[in-house]
Amino acid sequence: MKGTVLIIDDEPSICASLEFALENDYEVWSATDPEKGYDILEKEAVDLCLVDLKIGRESGINVLEKIKASHPQTAVVMITAYGTISSSVEALQKGAYSYLTKPLNMDELSAVIERAFQYQQLHKKVDYLTSELEKKYDRDGFFARSEAMNKVFKLMEKVKQVNTNVLITGESGTGKELVARSLHFSGVRSREHFEVVNCAAIPEQLLESELFGYEKGAFTGAVQAKKGKFEAAHKGTIFLDEIGDMPLSVQVKLLRVLQRKEVTRLGSNETLHLDVRVIAATNKDLKEEVSKGNFREDLYFRLNVIQIHLPPLRERMDDVPLLARHFIQTLNEELGLHIEGLTKKAEAALRNYAFPGNIRELRNIMESSMVIAEGSKIDEGDLPETVTGGKDQHVYSRENIGWSLKEVEKNHILRTLEHNSWHRRRTAEMLGVSERSLRDKIKLYELTPQKPAESAGGE
Known part of the structure; x- marks a missing residue:
């Protein structure tokens, strides 16, 4: 997925030249006044802003502060023809990622943008892992000592260090998601993302886009591109809860993704190769659902490599x-x-x-x-x-x-x-x-x- 860049500069020629220089590598917007820039930030998912230090009568430092206050995850790079040590230090103190002077060296600008994107991704991953690893997903997190759960724990110990697909079965409320999280956060993919999709809670017409993502304009209401859950789980794990409620039309596309290990966003011709572990869960008897024609047999066998059954309380x-x-x-x-x-x-x-x-x-x-x-x-x-x-x-x-x-x-x-x-x-x-x-x-x-x-x- 292309990174997104917003240019805020009061000189239209600067905006036009930067758009031209960056549009092949990034999705680019521009604004010649801060208010228009704020509107774009509210409507679009912007990764990085290039902000002039002086925008008409408006101070770029003030614009920087407003952007960081409302969109703290958006990186901001300050640009100016009036570079001074004091202004660069102030910009960095206010939250700017970096500071460049005009005339801009495009190779230097591209390098700064790429470093900013890498820093953002690392920062997001650290925040995510910190919040997740504060939770306890080991054996003790289940608060169980029964023989029935000891059998579950022994199987989990064998499964957590491999990348095999897992099907977790059991009645509602038995802790299937907790088992899935434990397998991920105590396993070989623990430093990567764990994405959850409740197949029963999302309407059929939205489930496909939630799983596989979409490009801007792919359908009415798609005002910006969105990464799907499979794409977000690359290198990590996706947990498909209530898989037995997934519509047959989506089952066909899911099977194709699992077989080919690749996904294509709605409205796109670009194929994205994936490395994702799939853990699914259901409170239904999938064999019975297969016999009724409600669930694809080939998908069932693809998911049910290892089955972990959770006993009712x-x-x-x-x-x-x-x-x-x-x-x-x-x-x-x-x-x-x-x-x-x-x-x-x-x-x-x-x-x-x-x-x-x-x-x-x-x-x-x-x-x-x-x-x-x-x-x-x-x-x-x-x-x-x-x-x-x-x-x-x-x-x-x-x-x-x-x-x-x-x-x-x-x-x-x-x-x-x-x-x-x-x-x-x-x-x-x-x-x-x-x-x-x-x-x-x-x-x-x-x-x-x-x-x-x-x-x-x-x-």
């Missing part, structure tokens, strides 16, 4: 107290609370709950319970009725011998819907699942609101 109940304590600690910091932990009754109630929304639901339960708790610890009465079995609620636990897991899930979703008067967003939040996942479950179990019973006396 109800199959790793030994991890519940550990996770609960972790959430209490982190939520105390986020919410400014001082909850010390769980009472024995509260812990027992959590251990006997089926958690259809898995870890995500447990976190939501901890948050709501912490907010309403009156004591220093969360007691059984602070937990939601869906957990403890309050009025008009069923307790779906390991004590319900003979119930299939589908029966547990179906009845729990129905009761939670009824509790929320069939408000789907509130129900999804309470269950710790996405609205789309909830909608799929309602369709799967053919759940419908029950009509109120007619009065005995008739009309």
Whole structure:
């Protein structure tokens, strides 16, 4: 992708000559007054500005300060025919990347621009890695000690140091993205970008452009070129979440990218070669989706080189107290609370709950319970009725011998819907699942609101 340069100089001839000199290597805009330059900065993604030290009555130093205040990531190179030591030092102190004097030496200018672009990319990478590596994506980040998760950890240890594609399966809320991040940030690509795409959250007409990028003018609304997620993940990892919801039309193009290891932006004829590790995740049975014609078999085999299956929380109940304590600690910091932990009754109630929304639901339960708790610890009465079995609620636990897991899930979703008067967003939040996942479950179990019973006396 070409870098983008904005020239702000009050001499039209300077703007024209610089545009002519740079347009083969960069995408170039120019403005003869600062206000027009600010407008361009708001509308376009500008990497670097060339700013004259004196623009009519306006000081270039003031323009520099305004640019850095509103667009701190944009590099600024000052140019002037009136170069002095004091003005160059002031410009650098105010955030300019470099300082050149007229008449400009084009070889020197090109070298400065290239160094500025390299510095920007390095700076962006350092910021990105600093923020990501502050998080903990090793084994301890999962807060698990169950045998079921130990098997997952052993497989992850083998997979993280290779570049093989991975398919992570499991119900909603089991921590699939955490596994993907751990594989990346503890593996051989940890110093490169980790890009996330939720295939279920992006409309079909936008998903292709999000994945593969587009050029300016490729379609209505494409006012500037945009790098796709695959391109951004070059040398790193792309995580395709909810891959089972990807439309067939996009699956075809994704398969081509994986086979050829190259991508072409929408509206472009230029092919970009890629080195990207693909980690995909789904809460659906992709084999079943293949048999139904909803998912391409060749894409399934391309993604499913190594499969990591995450067990639902109800199959790793030994991890519940550990996770609960972790959430209490982190939520105390986020919410400014001082909850010390769980009472024995509260812990027992959590251990006997089926958690259809898995870890995500447990976190939501901890948050709501912490907010309403009156004591220093969360007691059984602070937990939601869906957990403890309050009025008009069923307790779906390991004590319900003979119930299939589908029966547990179906009845729990129905009761939670009824509790929320069939408000789907509130129900999804309470269950710790996405609205789309909830909608799929309602369709799967053919759940419908029950009509109120007619009065005995008739009309």
